[in-house]
Amino acid sequence: MTSTSLSRSLTAPTINRPNIVAVGTIVWLGSEVMFFAGLFAIYFTLRSTSPELWEAGTEVFNVPFAAVNTTILVLSSVTAQFGVFAAERLQARRTGWKPTQWGMIEWFFLTYAMGAVFVIGQVYEYAILVSEHVSLTSDAFGSAFYLTTGFHGLHVTGGLIAFLLVIGRAYSVKVFTHRDATSAIVVSYYWHFVDVVWIGLFLVIYVLQ
Amino acid sequence: MKTNINIFWILVAFFALLTAVYTTWALISTDRVEWVGTVAIGLCAVLSAFIAFYLQLVNRSTGGLLPEDRLDADIDDGDPELGHFSPWSWWPVFLAGAVSLAFLGLAAGIWIMFYAVPLAMLGLVGWVYEYYRGNFGR
Numbered sequence: 578m579t580s581t582s583l584s585r586s587l588t589a590p591t592i593n594r595p596n597i598v599a600v601g602t603i604v605w606l607g608s609e610v611m612f613f614a615g616l617f618a619i620y621f622t623l624r625s626t627s628p629e630l631w632e633a634g635t636e637v638f639n640v641p642f643a644a645v646n647t648t649i650l651v652l653s654s655v656t657a658q659f660g661v662f663a664a665e666r667l668q669a670r671r672t673g674w675k676p677t678q679w680g681m682i683e684w685f686f687l688t689y690a691m692g693a694v695f696v697i698g699q700v701y702e703y704a705i706l707v708s709e710h711v712s713l714t715s716d717a718f719g720s721a722f723y724l725t726t727g728f729h730g731l732h733v734t735g736g737l738i739a740f741l742l743v744i745g746r747a748y749s750v751k752v753f754t755h756r757d758a759t760s761a762i763v764v765s766y767y768w769h770f771v772d773v774v775w776i777g778l779f780l781v782i783y784v785l786q
Numbered sequence: 787m788k789t790n791i792n793i794f795w796i797l798v799a800f801f802a803l804l805t806a807v808y809t810t811w812a813l814i815s816t817d818r819v820e821w822v823g824t825v826a827i828g829l830c831a832v833l834s835a836f837i838a839f840y841l842q843l844v845n846r847s848t849g850g851l852l853p854e855d856r857l858d859a860d861i862d863d864g865d866p867e868l869g870h871f872s873p874w875s876w877w878p879v880f881l882a883g884a885v886s887l888a889f890l891g892l893a894a895g896i897w898i899m900f901y902a903v904p905l906a907m908l909g910l911v912g913w914v915y916e917y918y919r920g921n922f923g924r
Contacts, residue, residue, distance in 0.1 A: 595787070595844045595852075597869050603840045607833045614829035621821035742914045749918045 602763040606770045609732075613774050616725045620781065623717040634718035635786040637709040639702070646698040647779045650733075653691035654772040657765045660684030664761035669753035681761055682747050688768070689740045692733055699730050725778055732771045739764045787845045788855045794838030801831035870917075877916055881909030 624631050663669075663681040670680040703723070706712075713723045743764050746757055805828040812820035845852070853863035884905035891898030916922070 593848050593850075595848060600840070600844060603837060607837050610829055610833045610836065611826075614826050617829070618822040618825040621825055625818065625821055738910075742911070745915070746918055749915065750924055752924070 596759060598759050598763055599766070602766050606766065609770065609774075613728075613777075616728060617777075617781070620721045620725050623721045627717050630716050630718040631786065634711055634716070634722070637706060637711060638783060638786075639705065640783050642698070642702065643779065643783050646695055646702070647775065649691050649698070650695045650772055650775055653688045653695070654769050656684050656691065657688040657768045660688060661762055661765045664753075664758040667753050667755070667758060669747040669750075669757070681753075681758075682744055685740050685744050685761070689737055689744075692737050692740070692768075696730060696733055696737070699726065722782065725782065729771070729775055729778055732774070736764070736768050736771055739767065787841060787848075787852050791838050791841045791845060794834045794841065797834040798831050798838060801827055801834060805831060872916060875913070875916060877909055877913035881906060881913055884909045 659676075659679070660681045660683075663679060663684055668680040669682055671683050672678045672680070676683075706722075711719045711722070713719055713727075743757075743760050746760060747753060750757060805824060808827055809819055809824045812818070812823070853859035856863075884902055887902035888899055888906055891902050918924075
């Protein structure tokens, strides 16, 4: 016995309800935009009040290194998207070794590796800068640089943890369903967002200087 | 949802206009750009555009008119199941406690972090996998 009405008109179009998890994630990422707005505001204000610190500070940057690191992060967004395509066809695992046969798990492991390389690159860059006496407490330039890139780095690290949790979920189920695909999709939203924020930071900090 | 989309696009126009007004006004009265307001108001426009654009995509993929866009719809027509929320889970409480401890560590003494971070990881993993193991394994 069912309590559902059976008299639904046959001509009525099928309406898919919005995915609440996906919409909620986007609204939350909207609030993250404002979090980074605060950091950008700090950066621009300090840069306009003490331009001489920026002239001295940006000299120690290794821009080609940062550009390579940026490229790796941007490409990791591409691999994350291929993972989402696999999740959307409900394919968790590979059916062969060729990338066209990869499932969500393989693509997300690759994305994880690239994101981890980015974080390692950033830690290496921090070590170089500290050896050049640019630190969080050295001056306004150091504070602005480490606050903006540091909070971004923490977001990347959080995304890496999220990828591991989604991969773990895919391993823990016998049948990969839309529910699991949703968590893969929202983690990819977050990853693309963090990627776009980094493109903004890279342009402002390394290109615009 | 169409109304929501329109409201967000109106907000985009409003914040974009306000960014221009604020920046110009600051330039006229102080001869320099006031970055906090310019960045904050400008990114408010970006935030609104971001949500409006995404809601447009969602609205298109629903493939029909949602109840909230119909004048003849009743309230409970647009009362979908919001999602699955565990009625008895202790994991959010556990995680919140661990994160509170972590912030106490930042404030009072970094050694507390060595206990708080593993607890937070435990709470996070416990929460994420709550419906993926034991009785709920599938």
